[in-house]
Amino acid sequence: MIQVMPTDFDAPKPVDYPSVPPQSYTQEKATEANQAFDQAVRQFLHQWIEQGTVPDTDHAYEGNLQDFVQQGALRSFFKHHDDALERLLSHDTLARHLLRPANEVYFEPDAYEPLLATFERRIYNLAAHREHREVPFRYSSPNRQGAYGDSIGLGDLPPEQAREDIGYYFGTRRSDNTALNLLARQLRFEARFAMVLPTHVLNEGYMAESLRMVRHQTEQRQAEGDTELHCYVIHRRHAIDDRHLGLATVLMNPQQPHRPQRVIFHDTLRPNGRAPWWNTFRRCLDSVFPQPEGEPPASDFLEDGGVNLQRLHDGVPIRHQDIDCAFYTAAMGRAVVQLAKQSPELLVNGPIEELVSQMTERMTDYFEGPNQPQHPDTIRFTNIVRRWETGRAALDDVRQQYLLTQSEVAQPPAQPEALNWAAPDSLGQNPDVSVAA
Template identity: 30%
Template sequence: MEQYTRLKQIAIASNHFFEQEIKRFLRLWVIRNEDQTLLRFDQTLEEYLANDALRDFFLNTAHPVQTLLENSRVAGHLARSIDQVFFDPINGDPLLAPSEQRIYNLARRMDSEQMHVPFRSVQPNKQTEAGDTADIASYPEDSEELRYNSGNHFTSRPANANVFDEHSKSCIAKSGGNLHVLYKRGFLEERLQEVKEITALLHEQSVTDLQFFVICSRHSEIEGHYGTSIVIMDPVNPDFPKRVMTCDTLLKELPQHPRWWNHFVAEYSNVFGNAIAEIIEDISHPLQKVNVKGDDPYRHDWNCPYYTSSTANALADLVNEVPELIINGTTKEIYDAMKASMTDYYEAFGEIRERDDIQLINRKKRWLSGIEMISNLVKEFGSHSLWFLNRYPQ
């Protein structure tokens, strides 16, 4: 308890210094850009700095997020390590500085999703004009869906495309030789068509080695859940897979198939014909809690992108390390080997970690995704925040 209290005090102090830095930053901006302070009206300078200056800065600056990140103190606070962040013991929300929350929320309003720091903002219709997060008590009386919504909390907000791109980049890096990682936006059927095209090309080139395709994508336009597959293709026979294993992550009673099974089968059948249903094998990992209406929204589990990333990386590692297992191993042998690789969600003896531990792991992953995106912005746009670049080198 004492450590908990101390962490909160440190977080409060850190937020206080951040507020001072933002106020100093905005004061200089106002002095240099008085013609752009459109929302000041009859406010005093101090009132304007407290209320609307940051919003004006976002409205009148070509690249507001990148400009803020050129300030090493601002960049350092937004990308601080998770052990410097205090999380509410009940709902898991991080204790953010008021201006910090405004930055995330105002960035969320920008046209480019590239500026949306994952999990740290609420939808624009849940914000005040200044960029604060609106109190739920201010929602219209008939807004049950807005009130009862996973998006109100850090731990349960759905991931945006930036998180998918982060995972895609790290997993695709494992490609090479006869391993093809197809970790792309879009849907499973598109990836399977790509598998056929690549294999047909290899057939024309007289390649005879087996090819391994690790796929991560949404199932279909009808069902947007993420899933992972591994497909073994023989270029000598490029029209039909040698082996197919699919991996879902939703909690289920083993050995039953996951609820999305029919979507897996349908997408494979669309590409390889109905006969494919006879060889599709299930290596699903029941990690994701089923969301039940009536649960507190912050208890909802929208961490599918992290679970699927873990399964995709595990499969890619197995192909690189023990391809014979992927070719000839039983589904149980492959399933157990994946668990040994997925140490973020499994204990050393192969049991799934306790639910509370998984929640803490996912919370850390969520915060790290924000750091990853912020560091990428600093590098991509050539920010002058040298301290930040030294801390997060390429």
């Protein structure tokens, strides 16, 4: 089973999503679904124009209306409506296609590029111009978009500008803030149930800022008289000039906020037996937790809880490069949270080798068993599915929030008589009014 992020992160448990073998959904089915979606968008845009709700719509095109609908109408729709994506998602037919699961998507061989409808790709690209409306992994950067929101292919560029990089492919685009916030939200939800060892998830700032937040919160707990051990799981990029994501587990005793009780650095690459970011993290740790003269630095107690999952890029075609550290580190974070709930003593005092083994046993998307990674091709397609489902979760968030807002707007304020409360003189002698609290 491939466990992907649920579209409702307040659900009591994560959604188990069946494994999606490559090419389980045919190109013919995808093409048919895409054509139906494009036609539905054309009808939607026709209706929008006919309603005439925007004064200058009639003058937004010259000549043939059909040409305008096929080309510039969608961009005009986004231009005239700040909630354009929300309006599209409130249309059930359009929403069903945009929110389809990964097993209803055709991923092209080799690069695993999803086969998208013409208007679908435009929607993702145009939505990316709005803050907090980016659909993770599904949009091209603004400088790679055409006049109508189409993605510009390498073949459409002059030879001197046709430069291939990771931003060109669905499977190699970096995780944006929307994706990282969704991953962090799921981790936070799971951490709420760590009762024996209170666990907190941090994803603010960069690694150094998160460590400072750990110390600050621990100092606050000391001032409040807290004596309980706390676990912090940090899931952040290393620095503003380093896009790699790392994970750290920090155990803090509120009575000793100046020195962590245990610090474990988890990374996804160990090319020479040690993560490339090891020394960088040591420096961050010592800068946030400086020790008195004569005392060993905090970094002397740093432990390596990393795993070898991410593939190195030497000699690898760009379309095959592994830019999925966000998913690897989130999986490690979930494993740490599960250990905090199920085996807190191991997390507090257990040997690091056993702790890592227990983590990998819980990372079933990436490991067949303890310390036994899945085949690289299996891992790669798992991440392709995760990328698609992350975008699906982001879209579902936008849709649910918009529908909730619309229902609140449509619902008139309740009048006192509409509450159906009994008049005081009709209540019994000992009325139970606790439900009104």
